[in-house]
Amino acid sequence: MLMIDEKINSEGLDQLRSRVGIDLRIRQYNNEASNDAIRQFASGIGDPNPMWHDPGHGFKSTRYGTMIAPPTFLYSVVVPTGALAGGLPGVHSFFGGNEWEWYKVIRANDRLYAKAQLSDVVEKDHSEAAGRSVIQYVDVIYRNQFDEEVAKARGWAIRCERGALRERGKYAKISRTPFTREQIQLIEDTYDKEEIRGETIRYWNDVKVGDEITPVAKGPLAQGDIQAYTSATLPVLAYGALQRYLKKHPAYGYHHPKSNRLEPVERVNQDDYAAVDIGVPAAFDYGHDRICWIGHALTNWMGDEGFLKKLYVEIRRPVLFGDAIYCKGKVSKKYREGDEFLVDIEVLAENHRGEITAPGQATVRLVGKEVPGGHSYLYPR
Amino acid sequence: MVLEKGRITDEGIAELKNRIGSNFSGDYLFTHNKVMTRQAIAHWCDSIGDYDNQLYRDEEYAKTTRFGNIIAPPCSLSSVYLITGMRAGGLPGVHSFHAGWDWLWLKPVMINDLITCTYRPVDIVEKVSEFARRTVIIYAEGVYRNQRDETVAKCIGWSIRAERGAASDKGKYREVKVHQIDQEQQKYIEECYEKEEVRGAKTRYWEDVKAGDELPSLIKGPLSIGDMNAWLGGIGRGGQSHGFRLSALRRHPDWGWQNPETGARETVGSGVHGQDKASKGIAIPVAYDLGCQRNSWVSQVLTNWMGDDGWLKTLYCEYRLFNVFGDIQWIRGKVTNKRVEDGEHLVDCEVWSENQRGEITAPARGTVVLPSRSAEPAARQINSEQAME
Numbered sequence: 001m002l003m004i005d006e007k008i009n010s011e012g013l014d015q016l017r018s019r020v021g022i023d024l025r026i027r028q029y030n031n032e033a034s035n036d037a038i039r040q041f042a043s044g045i046g047d048p049n050p051m052w053h054d055p056g057h058g059f060k061s062t063r064y065g066t067m068i069a070p071p072t073f074l075y076s077v078v079v080p081t082g083a084l085a086g087g088l089p090g091v092h093s094f095f096g097g098n099e100w101e102w103y104k105v106i107r108a109n110d111r112l113y114a115k116a117q118l119s120d121v122v123e124k125d126h127s128e129a130a131g132r133s134v135i136q137y138v139d140v141i142y143r144n145q146f147d148e149e150v151a152k153a154r155g156w157a158i159r160c161e162r163g164a165l166r167e168r169g170k171y172a173k174i175s176r177t178p179f180t181r182e183q184i185q186l187i188e189d190t191y192d193k194e195e196i197r198g199e200t201i202r203y204w205n206d207v208k209v210g211d212e213i214t215p216v217a218k219g220p221l222a223q224g225d226i227q228a229y230t231s232a233t234l235p236v237l238a239y240g241a242l243q244r245y246l247k248k249h250p251a252y253g254y255h256h257p258k259s260n261r262l263e264p265v266e267r268v269n270q271d272d273y274a275a276v277d278i279g280v281p282a283a284f285d286y287g288h289d290r291i292c293w294i295g296h297a298l299t300n301w302m303g304d305e306g307f308l309k310k311l312y313v314e315i316r317r318p319v320l321f322g323d324a325i326y327c328k329g330k331v332s333k334k335y336r337e338g339d340e341f342l343v344d345i346e347v348l349a350e351n352h353r354g355e356i357t358a359p360g361q362a363t364v365r366l367v368g369k370e371v372p373g374g375h376s377y378l379y380p381r
Numbered sequence: 382m383v384l385e386k387g388r389i390t391d392e393g394i395a396e397l398k399n400r401i402g403s404n405f406s407g408d409y410l411f412t413h414n415k416v417m418t419r420q421a422i423a424h425w426c427d428s429i430g431d432y433d434n435q436l437y438r439d440e441e442y443a444k445t446t447r448f449g450n451i452i453a454p455p456c457s458l459s460s461v462y463l464i465t466g467m468r469a470g471g472l473p474g475v476h477s478f479h480a481g482w483d484w485l486w487l488k489p490v491m492i493n494d495l496i497t498c499t500y501r502p503v504d505i506v507e508k509v510s511e512f513a514r515r516t517v518i519i520y521a522e523g524v525y526r527n528q529r530d531e532t533v534a535k536c537i538g539w540s541i542r543a544e545r546g547a548a549s550d551k552g553k554y555r556e557v558k559v560h561q562i563d564q565e566q567q568k569y570i571e572e573c574y575e576k577e578e579v580r581g582a583k584t585r586y587w588e589d590v591k592a593g594d595e596l597p598s599l600i601k602g603p604l605s606i607g608d609m610n611a612w613l614g615g616i617g618r619g620g621q622s623h624g625f626r627l628s629a630l631r632r633h634p635d636w637g638w639q640n641p642e643t644g645a646r647e648t649v650g651s652g653v654h655g656q657d658k659a660s661k662g663i664a665i666p667v668a669y670d671l672g673c674q675r676n677s678w679v680s681q682v683l684t685n686w687m688g689d690d691g692w693l694k695t696l697y698c699e700y701r702l703f704n705v706f707g708d709i710q711w712i713r714g715k716v717t718n719k720r721v722e723d724g725e726h727l728v729d730c731e732v733w734s735e736n737q738r739g740e741i742t743a744p745a746r747g748t749v750v751l752p753s754r755s756a757e758p759a760a761r762q763i764n765s766e767q768a769m770e
Contacts, residue, residue, distance in 0.1 A: 029424075030420055031419075031420055032418065032419075032420060034418045035415070035416070036413075036416055036418065036421060037418075037420065037421075039619075040413065040619050043625065044618075044619050044622060045622065045623075046622040046623025046624050046625060046626075176643065179644045188627065191627055194624070217623075218623050219645070220646075221643075221645065222626075222643070222646075222647040223647065223651045223655050223656060224626055224647055224648055224650075224651035225622045225623060225626075227609070227610055227613050227621075227655070228618045228619050228622035228623075228625075229622065230610050230613075230614065231613040231614040231617060231619070232614075232617070232619055235427070236427070236428075236611040236614055237607055238430060238605075238608045238610065239429075239432075239574070239601060239608065239611065240432060240575075241432060242607060243570065243571045243574050244574070247571060258706070259559045259560055259562065259603055260561045260562050261562055261602075261603035263607065264607070270610075271606065282643075321640075321642075321645070322640070322642065322645050
């Protein structure tokens with residue numbers, strides 16, 4: 001056992017609950033959506049959409065007249081997760097999911113400010129993976145330099161006792177069989193068939209319930225993917241910052257079995273030893289990275305003039321190193337609300353074994369043909 | 382074996398020699414930062430663990446310095462483009478070890494400067510090495526320019542190309558053991574981190590320095606994947622994720638290796654610098670660092686020591702030994718010489734990175750321009766806008 005295994009107890013819970021409603025101390029990674037930061041983020045999640053790479057594209061193809069950022073760019077400002085609230089030292093924290101609502105487009109060079117509060121702590125008697133568990137909810141509001149709300153996100157973390165995770169080993173039985181030739185072909189074909197709608201407007205009128213969005217492939221997950229994502233999105237605990245942090249929060253550290261050096265628990269996303277210690281057979285992805293992948297599939301489909309209004313995703317199972325992922329979606333509802341032309345889409349991230357690792361729903365605003373000039377209306381900022 | 386094993390052939394060398402002098406620029410180079418924004422500079426500083434130098438971070442503070450605003454640290458130009466011999470390409474399947482940097486800095490890079498880089502291979506030299514029989518050293522030059530087309534810095538970077546098979550046969554590093562740290566050492570490391578000293582606003586005058594002076598040392602490590610992540614946050618690793626990786630590996634199959642545990646095709650870079658199972662493919666039992674990262678630590682010793690009024694003019698660093706996961710590096714330095722040249726008051730320093738085995742893994746020498754009590758500061762140390770007024 002590498003990591004500290006503390007029990008969920010009532011004092012810890014009371015202490016955690018006392019943080020409800022106060023502004024949490026957070027560390028932003030990006031403070032502005034510079035052209036570079038947008039391109040770096042898109043590269044980190046493996047999204048080749050020219051909108052996020054070429055400032056000229058946004059200038060000529062959209063009403064915004066500038067490069068804009070993918071909606072999920074806000075993960076690089078701060079990841080909205082229940083873990084922002086801390087608490088319960090020595091009890092593991094799994095990223096549980098996010099519920100997003102976006103109000104404004106993020107334009108190049110916008111400054112972004114985030115505020116986070118713990119909103120709720122809910123005890124769960126029994127979870128399949130870990131017995132007793134606690135879910136903590138954090139709400140994050142993102143504002144820009146005009147003090148406009150750009151987006152709101154609710155994130156939750158599932159806190160489980162590590163001993164129980166090891167014992168139950170829910171994921172330990174996952175077989176990691178090497179890929180078959182067909183599977184590799186399917187991954188590569190999906191990459192090749194990726195369809196970026198771009199400047200071709202997808203009109204609301206042309207969409208039907210049951211339409212499928214072109215799937216996006218990710219992986220097979222490797223160290224390079226995790227590093228690409230962290231290098232563009234997350235503050236990294238290293239050097240003196242790591243030593244200082246672990247001195248203050250010893251329960252967040254473990255000694256690496258190979259060199260005895262101190263590592264932070266977040267290394268479960270890169271270090272097999274750490275992952276095995278919490279009952280997962282190999283290092284696994286960041287759940288929020290996966291939500292970005294789903295965002296990639298949606299922005300591909302909706303095109304430059306579409307607007308992702310809402311996205312809800314639950315992270316149900318880890319994506320292990322070596323897993324391939326397909327992000328898919330299907331239109332479930334088409335409706336008008338006020339002057340908005342909306343579609344709801346059932347989304348999911350499925351691994352190459354056919355297991356659904358993250359289901360969710362999205363709401364996308366499209367352009368309606370009814371209005372003269374082809375655009376339903378302009379969305380002024 | 383996990384990694385591809387290409388051979389160094391006469392044809393391969395001849396082909397590579399053809400590339401000498403040709404310029405690589407524009408979109409052809411993978412550029413991480415184009416504009417040195419405040420956050421780009423801060424991310425780069427984080428990437429080497431330089432947390433306390435306010436000249437690179439705090440606008441209000443930087444206004445009080447002679448630069449008049451935040452400047453980018455010298456080696457942060459590596460976040461625009463990283464000069465190694467590797468970019469010259471050629472010799473597929475032959476490993477490339479970045480082996481050194483030789484920098485010359487001419488003008489400050491101010492916050493929000495737009496920096497471009499041109500790259501050209503300048504020399505190719507054959508050598509027989511202890512590590513891997515026939516080897517080739519490729520030297521390349523990078524020239525960094527700002528939005529006014531002023532050359533701000535030049536860098537020669539070189540890489541050693543060695544056959545992976547030969548490296549495995551010779552097995553020079555077969556005996557490398559992972560260092561085990563104990564509690565006492567852990568405590569010592571923590572203390573060293575706490576003791577880091579940044580000269581900052583306290584001007585260090587040339588007159589007050591003498592040969593033999595020791596520079597305050599820095600500690601880095603024990604090396605872990607977290608330090609690698611940090612460094613990649615500074616210089617970028619975006620081009621290697623998901624679909625980008627697939628298309629890169631289709632163009633250059635020899636950049637890839639198949640992870641035996643997962644079956645995934647990965648890039649050699651993310652392998653040898655993070656996963657023992659990949660570095661074993663080139664006869665190094667433990668994953669190792671990127672030399673340019675160590676070089677940047679070396680530069681931090683100098684910038685910490687010289688203060689806001691100093692100017693790092695040149696830095697030459699060779700990466701002689703691997704820094705493997707678990708290793709601790711002390712970056713130490715001392716003043717070797719003082720001189721006045723072309724009106725500049727110069728201090729030559731010897732800096733080196735030393736591991737817990739007492740081995741010098743990266744020797745370096747740097748020259749710092751310090752202010753003199755008897756002379757005006759050099760023009761480049763004044764904000765160019767002020768200079769125009």
